[in-house]
Amino acid sequence: MSSSVEAITVLSSDGDEFKITVSAAKLSKPLNWMLEDVCFSDDCDEVPTIEVNSKTLVKVIEYCEKHAPRANSGASDSDAEELKKWDIEFMKMDVKDILFHILMAANYLHMEGLYDLACQTAADLMKGMTVSQIRKIFHIKNDFSSEEQEQLRRQHPGCSFD
Amino acid sequence: MNHMGMKNQTPLLPEEITRNILERLPVKSLIRFQCVCKHWKNLIKSRSFVADHLHYSTHQNLSLLLEENNLRLCLLDCELQHRIVQSALPIKSFQGARIVGSCNGLLCVEMGRDDKFPPSLLLWNPAHRAYRYVPRRTYADSDDCVVGFGFSPVVNDYKIVRAYSESYDDVVNRVEVFSLNRGSWKGIDIGNLEGVKLCHESVATNGAISWSGSKLGAKEEGEDDSEEDDYKDDDDDDMEEAEDETEVIVSFDIAREIFILMPRPDLDYDAIEKLAVYENKLAMLCYIWDEDDERSDTIDLWVMEKGTEERWNWIKIYSSNPCSYTLEPMTIWRNHVVCKASSEEDKDKGRDALYLLNLTTNEAKTFDIPKCCYSVHSMCNYVESLVSLGTYR
Numbered sequence: 001m002s003s004s005v006e007a008i009t010v011l012s013s014d015g016d017e018f019k020i021t022v023s024a025a026k027l028s029k030p031l032n033w034m035l036e037d038v039c040f041s042d043d044c045d046e047v048p049t050i051e052v053n054s055k056t057l058v059k060v061i062e063y064c065e066k067h068a069p070r071a072n073s074g075a076s077d078s079d080a081e082e083l084k085k086w087d088i089e090f091m092k093m094d095v096k097d098i099l100f101h102i103l104m105a106a107n108y109l110h111m112e113g114l115y116d117l118a119c120q121t122a123a124d125l126m127k128g129m130t131v132s133q134i135r136k137i138f139h140i141k142n143d144f145s146s147e148e149q150e151q152l153r154r155q156h157p158g159c160s161f162d
Numbered sequence: 163m164n165h166m167g168m169k170n171q172t173p174l175l176p177e178e179i180t181r182n183i184l185e186r187l188p189v190k191s192l193i194r195f196q197c198v199c200k201h202w203k204n205l206i207k208s209r210s211f212v213a214d215h216l217h218y219s220t221h222q223n224l225s226l227l228l229e230e231n232n233l234r235l236c237l238l239d240c241e242l243q244h245r246i247v248q249s250a251l252p253i254k255s256f257q258g259a260r261i262v263g264s265c266n267g268l269l270c271v272e273m274g275r276d277d278k279f280p281p282s283l284l285l286w287n288p289a290h291r292a293y294r295y296v297p298r299r300t301y302a303d304s305d306d307c308v309v310g311f312g313f314s315p316v317v318n319d320y321k322i323v324r325a326y327s328e329s330y331d332d333v334v335n336r337v338e339v340f341s342l343n344r345g346s347w348k349g350i351d352i353g354n355l356e357g358v359k360l361c362h363e364s365v366a367t368n369g370a371i372s373w374s375g376s377k378l379g380a381k382e383e384g385e386d387d388s389e390e391d392d393y394k395d396d397d398d399d400d401m402e403e404a405e406d407e408t409e410v411i412v413s414f415d416i417a418r419e420i421f422i423l424m425p426r427p428d429l430d431y432d433a434i435e436k437l438a439v440y441e442n443k444l445a446m447l448c449y450i451w452d453e454d455d456e457r458s459d460t461i462d463l464w465v466m467e468k469g470t471e472e473r474w475n476w477i478k479i480y481s482s483n484p485c486s487y488t489l490e491p492m493t494i495w496r497n498h499v500v501c502k503a504s505s506e507e508d509k510d511k512g513r514d515a516l517y518l519l520n521l522t523t524n525e526a527k528t529f530d531i532p533k534c535c536y537s538v539h540s541m542c543n544y545v546e547s548l549v550s551l552g553t554y555r
Binding site: 095096100101103104107115119120122123126127131134135137138139140141142143144149152156 | 173
């Protein structure tokens, strides 16, 4: 039974080992299923791999450990306020640096709360970006002909192609 | 693969994740990002994306639109921050203009009634900075009309209803419906509206537009006449008219284009009533003001639960705590009854305060109405959307 241990060890896609408490791991559906399926005990030497790189996994585990107590027991309004502030601090990261990796990890690990938070953070960052900055981070090529660009500019005076 | 070159690059996001991010962007940004590439342009314009964006915004970013005279508008977001809505419409004067309906980010505006009848109507998406005049029709035999605006998911269409009468506060004698998909007006049978007067204010929800009204002559079957008579003796002047007028709620089914008459909540007290929408259901805010009533200065919320086979059931789901000043319930917004209040102090300063009564906790939150909208006279729910105004000419 998984209840015999409090923390498990997992491997990142880079091959580094990380500890995560059982209650924190339960925030992810796939990790939770794994806990139910596999026998984890002190003498168990099985170390599952999570297909997330080390840098991202550190952040994901940090998020899980912070949110686990509240997810498991419910929380008062003041706790919720505190957690909201923590989330804002936690999400102060650059898109280029790690945010998109967090998004993909949250999607892959079925973590709804982190996924929503990361989507909203990405949207908030994008609001202030130019179209060419957007193309760069999403790896998109401008495929409009110059006539089409002219037409779009006429239809939407706010449109800018750079 | 050159790992050094990858270092400062973002990973390529799957389409689904990109879409989930875009759904959270404001309309202004999405209009700009149509220029990113053809695929994004088509995505942002697609019906399914517009619907998903609207769905997300309605749940996360439902704002309250405050309306002053002559279409001066102020928007209050969920953090209670306000901003003025720039009309950006190329229209000289908004003298007498008013909002007749707000639905999925579209506003239906009636222009001033002064110069012509019926007044012009305008459909406007403020976030999209798009507007469109509704074609005009004129009738020589009518002098007044009541307007309503709403959406039906069944036919996926926005419609405007106009019910005409010979003069103000008279029975309806002609009805016409404008469909945004069709782009034109169509006269319809007045059906159940025979002998019915309508109040000017309407609300729209769940594929229907509703008004308060009264039906002349008819009395519902099975109604207890003797009780009515007793009542009449108590208060002769007020009840003079009630003898041949039944108060009703009129609902226009947008998909089927028919009118349905429904009873009002069965109140055993005097109240000022106002139609509203609660959790997509028709609701009525009742403000009890009778000084002899121990419950004076409280607000009740009644909600219409539809039973089987067109049986209607009003259920009271909320009663506010009595309050020491006069509250005027205006609308329901994000699980709150929004009220205008005037304390003596406020009156001296010539302004009103807004109160938000939480329907779950009964907590009251107050804040000053922003300077830009001191003399707010009506308010409605509003959400920014990409919904287009159709392609009719």
